[in-house]
Amino acid sequence: MSYLVLAxxxxxxxxxxVVRQEHITRALGNAVTSGRLAHxxxxxxxxxxxxxxxxxxxxKCVNCETGPTATPCNKCRSCREITKGHAADVFEIxxxxxxxxxxVRELRDNANYMPAHSPYKIYIxxxxxxxxxxxxxxxxxILEEPPAHVKFFFATTEPNKIPITILSRCQRHDCRRIDIxxxxxxxxxxxxxxxxxxxxxGLTVIAREADGSIRDALSLxxxxxxxxxxxxxxxxxxDVLGGLDRQSLFEISGGVFEGNTGKxxxxxxxxxxxxQHMMKLFSxxxxxxxxxxxxKIGGNARTLADVSEYEQKAMQEQVKNVSATYINxxxxxxxxxxxxxxxxxxxxxxVEIAFIRILQIRPALSMDxxxxxxxxxxxxxxxxxxxxxxxxxxxxxxxIYSKSQKKTPDAIEPDSMNPPPVExxxxxxxxxxxxxxxxxPSSDKNKTDDSGVKESDxxxxxxxxxxxxxxxxxTNEPIADxxxxxxxxxxxxxxxxxxxxxxxxxxNITNTHLEVxxxxxxxxxxxxxxKNNRSILTAACCDYFGKELKVSLKPELLNTNGHKANKKExxxxxxxxxxxxxxxxxxxxxxAKVVDIKIL
Numbered sequence: 352m353s354y355l356v357l358a359x360x361x362x363x364x365x366x367x368x369v370v371r372q373e374h375i376t377r378a379l380g381n382a383v384t385s386g387r388l389a390h391x392x393x394x395x396x397x398x399x400x401x402x403x404x405x406x407x408x409x410x411k412c413v414n415c416e417t418g419p420t421a422t423p424c425n426k427c428r429s430c431r432e433i434t435k436g437h438a439a440d441v442f443e444i445x446x447x448x449x450x451x452x453x454x455v456r457e458l459r460d461n462a463n464y465m466p467a468h469s470p471y472k473i474y475i476x477x478x479x480x481x482x483x484x485x486x487x488x489x490x491x492x493i494l495e496e497p498p499a500h501v502k503f504f505f506a507t508t509e510p511n512k513i514p515i516t517i518l519s520r521c522q523r524h525d526c527r528r529i530d531i532x533x534x535x536x537x538x539x540x541x542x543x544x545x546x547x548x549x550x551x552x553g554l555t556v557i558a559r560e561a562d563g564s565i566r567d568a569l570s571l572x573x574x575x576x577x578x579x580x581x582x583x584x585x586x587x588x589x590d591v592l593g594g595l596d597r598q599s600l601f602e603i604s605g606g607v608f609e610g611n612t613g614k615x616x617x618x619x620x621x622x623x624x625x626x627q628h629m630m631k632l633f634s635x636x637x638x639x640x641x642x643x644x645x646x647k648i649g650g651n652a653r654t655l656a657d658v659s660e661y662e663q664k665a666m667q668e669q670v671k672n673v674s675a676t677y678i679n680x681x682x683x684x685x686x687x688x689x690x691x692x693x694x695x696x697x698x699x700x701x702v703e704i705a706f707i708r709i710l711q712i713r714p715a716l717s718m719d720x721x722x723x724x725x726x727x728x729x730x731x732x733x734x735x736x737x738x739x740x741x742x743x744x745x746x747x748x749x750x751i752y753s754k755s756q757k758k759t760p761d762a763i764e765p766d767s768m769n770p771p772p773v774e775x776x777x778x779x780x781x782x783x784x785x786x787x788x789x790x791x792p793s794s795d796k797n798k799t800d801d802s803g804v805k806e807s808d809x810x811x812x813x814x815x816x817x818x819x820x821x822x823x824x825x826t827n828e829p830i831a832d833x834x835x836x837x838x839x840x841x842x843x844x845x846x847x848x849x850x851x852x853x854x855x856x857x858x859n860i861t862n863t864h865l866e867v868x869x870x871x872x873x874x875x876x877x878x879x880x881x882k883n884n885r886s887i888l889t890a891a892c893c894d895y896f897g898k899e900l901k902v903s904l905k906p907e908l909l910n911t912n913g914h915k916a917n918k919k920e921x922x923x924x925x926x927x928x929x930x931x932x933x934x935x936x937x938x939x940x941x942x943a944k945v946v947d948i949k950i951l
Contacts, residue, residue, distance in 0.1 A: 358569040361541055364425050364434060366408055369401050370565050371533045375524045376405065380421035383412045388419070389522035391494055391503040393479075395510040396526025399564030402506040403443075405526075406475045407433055409504060410441050414469040429469050440469040446478040446507075452485035459493045462501045471502050479505040480512040487514050494520045528563030531555070531659055537565060538572055547576060549583040555659050556588050556596060595627060597662060600639040601669065607681060607709060608673050615706050619699065629698035633705075637685050643670050644678045684709045722847050722878075728940060729846050729933050830857045834867075837895050841887065848884050851875040858905065865892055868905040876906040924950055 363369045366376035375394070382388040392409070394402040411423035411430050423430050432438035444458070458474065466472040476482075482490070494503060494517065505521065507513065535554045542549055557575065561568035571592065579587045589596050599618050606614035622632055642655045646666040655663065670678065688705035695701035834857045842849035855869030867888075871879070878884060889902045925948045928934060937943065 356570065356573050357541060357545075358566045358573075361544075361569070363401070363404055363408065364411075365422060366405075366412075367422075369405060369408070370537050371529050372401050372405065372526055375526060376408075378524065379405070379409055380412075383409070383419045384421050386419070388413070388502075390497050390501070391505070391521040393505045393507070393510070393513075393518070393521035393523045394526060395507050395523065397528050397563055398508055399561075399566030399568075400526040400529060401565065402508075402526055403475070403477055405524075406504040406506055407441075410438075410473045410475065410502075413471050413473065413502060414438075414440065419470075438469075440466040440471065441473045441475065443475045443477065446476050447481040450482045450486055452483065452489050455482070455486040455489040459489065462493060463498060466500055470500070472500055473502045473504065475504045475506070477506045478508070480507045480509045484514070487517055491516060491520070529561075529565050529568075530563075531558045534558040534561060534563075534565060534568045535659060538568060541569070541572070545576075547583070548581075549575070550585055551661075552585040552596070552598075553583055553588040555662075556585060556592065558659075559597075560592055589625070595622065595632060595635050600635060601665060603636055603706075604639060604643060605669060607706065608669070610710055612707060612710055615710075616703055619703055619706075623699050629702050630692060633685075633689065633692050633698075633702055637682070637689070640678060640682050640685060642666060644675060644682060646670055647673065647675045647678055680712055681709055684712065724941075725933065725937055726845060726847050728936055730844055830860055833857065833860075833895070837891050840895065841891050845884075845887055848879065848887060851879040851884075854909070863899075863901060865900050865902045866905060867902060868907070870907045870909045872909050876908065879904060879906065921950055 366380055369376050379388070379392075392406070394405055396402055408423070411425070411433050412421060413419055414429040414433070415423040416427040416429065417424050425431070425434065429438065429440070433441055436443070442458075444454075462472065462474070464472075493501075497503065503521075510518070510523070535551070535558050538554050538557065539551075542554075553575075557571045558568055560571055575583060575588055575591055578591045585596055599622055602618045603615055606612070606618070619632070623629065642658055643666055645655055646663065647670045658666070685705070688701070688708070692698055692701040692705065834855070838849050838852060838855075851871050852867070852869045854871065855867055857865060858868040859866035869879070879888075885902070885904070889900070892902050893900050928948055929945065934945075938945065
């Protein structure tokens with residue numbers, strides 16, 4: 352007996368044997384069991400996903416001697432003939448070679464005759480989209496009102512080429528691409544039946560090359576079996592298929608994250624000598640970094656492109672210490688270099704240059720981390736001034752708040768605490784870090800100055816005033832003055848947070864509760880409502896009044912459309928922001944440049 356390839360030898364003979372098309376097999380099985388099977392069924396989907404196989408099984412279900420049933424016996428005359436492909440009442444027609452109108456007319460004439468020995472005469476037309484327009488027109492009438500003993504099962508990979516008049520007369524079922532884990536599991540079971548030893552990594556390479564087609568995967572597995580002897584490893588599979596092993600992709604991405612140029616170039620050289628096409632390599636690398644980004648941001652595993660379960664774990668481990676922002680930067684650079692590689696006469700050199708350019712970029716800093724670092728910089732700068740290590744003529748420690756103290760107690764000007772916000776483009780470390788947090792004093796040994804603000808401890812942690820020197824909510828101190836002192840305390844360590852309450856006031860104060868009303872833009876409102884920042888504010892209020900208090904915020908969105916400064920005032924504010932010591936130190940520290948200045 353001649354050899355049967357695996358795709359034919361192990362062709363499914365029942366609905367439960369079909370790989371990953373349960374949505375179709377379940378619907379058709381229920382239709383057969385309930386007697387509600389349509390007279391025209393259209394099965395569409397990618398190649399090798401089971402369209403013709405499902406049509407043959409459905410023909411068995413309809414014509415089985417024990418049926419109609421959703422589980423054909425595969426023993427009766429009709430089932431055996433359909434399995435062998437020479438059933439008298441089941442006609443399999445190739446739409447590509449029988450696409451003329453005369454072929455359809457002949458089919459239409461023969462359909463009027465009763466079946467030989469089965470309940471139904473069934474026509475299975477494969478690649479039905481290849482029929483000509485005249486053939487489709489000849490098929491319309493009988494397709495809409497066929498004889499009671501006739502069923503039509505169509506299969507196609509391109510349903511968009513079928514006229515809408517045909518589609519409207521059919522019940523359509525779409526086959527899906529087979530996911531890589533299902534293909535690997537199916538090939539593993541077949542290898543066990545055939546007593547073939549093959550590695551899991553090798554099956555992964557075959558499944559990825561199959562691109563969602565179970566038939567293509569079995570055809571490639573046949574090729575590997577005939578090309579290798581003994582236990583089959585991934586090296587033999589890669590040599591035969593000329594594909595790209597996943598380990599090489601992980602080596603390239605690992606080299607990028609480590610900044611190891613030599614490792615990347617060595618991997619590209621090895622793949623080039625193996626015969627790997629450079630444009631295909633670049634496409635695989637692009638898809639790999641896309642998957643790494645999806646894993647980093649916690650995306651669903653189903654959205655990954657042909658990635659097995661054990662590879663997902665490897666990706667999670669690789670991106671554990673890499674920020675999503677940095678991976679996004681790499682993807683952006685890869686997309687920019689894609690066109691250069693396509694048009695290059697030396698694609699290998701173009702790929703190497705693309706990765707060298709990627710290694711020259713540094714991870715971008717997120718806005719949250721930038722604010723935290725600016726806060727730390729401001730704290731260090733303030734400590735330097737207070738220690739007297741820099742020349743500061745006519746500036747006293749309490750002069751910073753002199754302007755705000757002359758204002759009305761209902762609001763505090765933003766200039767007294769923070770310069771106008773500046774957007775800075777910088778190139779910092781990939782990982783975000785937590786900023787300093789507010790810590791209440793652990794002992795009463797801390798000293799206070801005349802303004803009621805404690806000096807910084809050696810570790811740089813800001814300390815609140817002593818509780819014995821503070822008014823309680825029952826005192827006669829004006830609410831505005833109390834709130835002003837609290838903001839002075841917060842601005843010592845958290846100037847960005849204090850700036851959010853530039854236009855704020857205490858609207859209600861009781862023995863157990865404080866209510867703060869403030870106007871700010873949406874960014875400052877979101878920043879103030881962060882859990883960490885609310886804890887800082889609550890701790891400052893509790894320390895100031897010397898008791899446990901609950902602090903609630905009542906933000907109001909600030910409308911700046913009708914209050915923008917004129918050009919002269921705007922220019923002055925921009926210049927003040929650029930000349931501010933904090934901005935100058937931030938630019939110097941991060942080696943950044945000012946992209947834009949917005950007056951809020």
